[in-house]
Amino acid sequence: MAQFNGRFIGSIVVLTGAGISAESGVPTFRDADGLWEQHDPMEIATPGAFRRNPDLVYRFYNARRSMLAAVAPNQAHQALARLQREFAGEVFLVTQNVDDLHERGGSSQVCHMHGQLQASLCTACRRSMHAHGDFDRHSSCPACGAVGCLRPDVVWFGEIPYYMDEIEARLAECDLFIAIGTSGLVYPAAGFVQRARGAGATTVELNREPSEVAGLFHHRRQGLATTTVSALVAELLAG
Numbered sequence: 351m352a353q354f355n356g357r358f359i360g361s362i363v364v365l366t367g368a369g370i371s372a373e374s375g376v377p378t379f380r381d382a383d384g385l386w387e388q389h390d391p392m393e394i395a396t397p398g399a400f401r402r403n404p405d406l407v408y409r410f411y412n413a414r415r416s417m418l419a420a421v422a423p424n425q426a427h428q429a430l431a432r433l434q435r436e437f438a439g440e441v442f443l444v445t446q447n448v449d450d451l452h453e454r455g456g457s458s459q460v461c462h463m464h465g466q467l468q469a470s471l472c473t474a475c476r477r478s479m480h481a482h483g484d485f486d487r488h489s490s491c492p493a494c495g496a497v498g499c500l501r502p503d504v505v506w507f508g509e510i511p512y513y514m515d516e517i518e519a520r521l522a523e524c525d526l527f528i529a530i531g532t533s534g535l536v537y538p539a540a541g542f543v544q545r546a547r548g549a550g551a552t553t554v555e556l557n558r559e560p561s562e563v564a565g566l567f568h569h570r571r572q573g574l575a576t577t578t579v580s581a582l583v584a585e586l587l588a589g
């Protein structure tokens with residue numbers, strides 16, 4: 351248990367977005383230097399784009415996957431791992447990020463609602479598998495052997511995110527909901543603050559600038575994730 355703003359907190363849900371990995375050097379989607387400045391999302395991150403131009407989509411995700419080797423978790427990822435280790439209650443971490451920086455930062459549990467760069471999904475046998483290197487439309491499935499059936503195991507625009515039942519259940523019972531580095535433009539994640547508030551949770555936004563849904567939070571703290579997350583975690587562990 352901890353205290354936050356005079357209230358006892360036994361269970362916490364943390365939602366992270368691209369902003370938590372920005373200081374590690376992973377580009378966000380919508381900032382000025384973000385990924386979508388160079389690529390039209392509809393040409394990359396939809397099932398239709400994959401049908402129309404699979405080579406472009408494979409190239410984009412192969413490049414992002416290989417970029418992971420050049421980046422490292424930052425203090426914000428590490429602070430959340432510390433919260434998971436040291437907080438006496440429950441901490442459920444859900445991320446929209448497809449990178450592996452929470453895991454490398456030491457997090458014991460990470461719910462990747464938008465999938466993972468280092469996973470492939472076989473459309474023939476429906477199995478999801480670790481993928482550390484490149485794959486493309488000539489690759490065969492390590493599980494069933496089908497050729498040309500592997501796709502990045504990431505959730506594209508128009509697809510349903512993973513683990514929604516578990517996330518909804520956690521939101522319904524949390525005392526504190528913290529959103530970090532997410533623009534509030536992509537649903538269903540942008541709606542989590544309302545679900546948590548509706549269930550009686552205290553809600554906090556940590557962002558470099560107010561998100562699209564900033565007005566729905568009880569508390570907002572502006573700044574870089576490395577600073578704001580470390581400070582909030584220290585506060586919660588001290589309380």
Ligand code: NAD
Pocket residue numbers: 366367368369370371372373376377378379380381384385446447448449464530531532533534535536556557558559560561573574575576
């Ligand atoms: P977004 O690009 O839409 O928004 C990024 C947010 O982070 C903005 O609100 C911005 O103000 C904030 N931000 C930027 N730098 C920050 C910093 N140093 N500290 C604190 N906040 C900072 O990203 P989103 O909301 O996560 O968008 C959702 C989509 O982005 C998801 O589908 C996700 O899969 C995808 N995405 C993931 C990664 C990744 O895995 N690292 C990278 C880019 C996009």
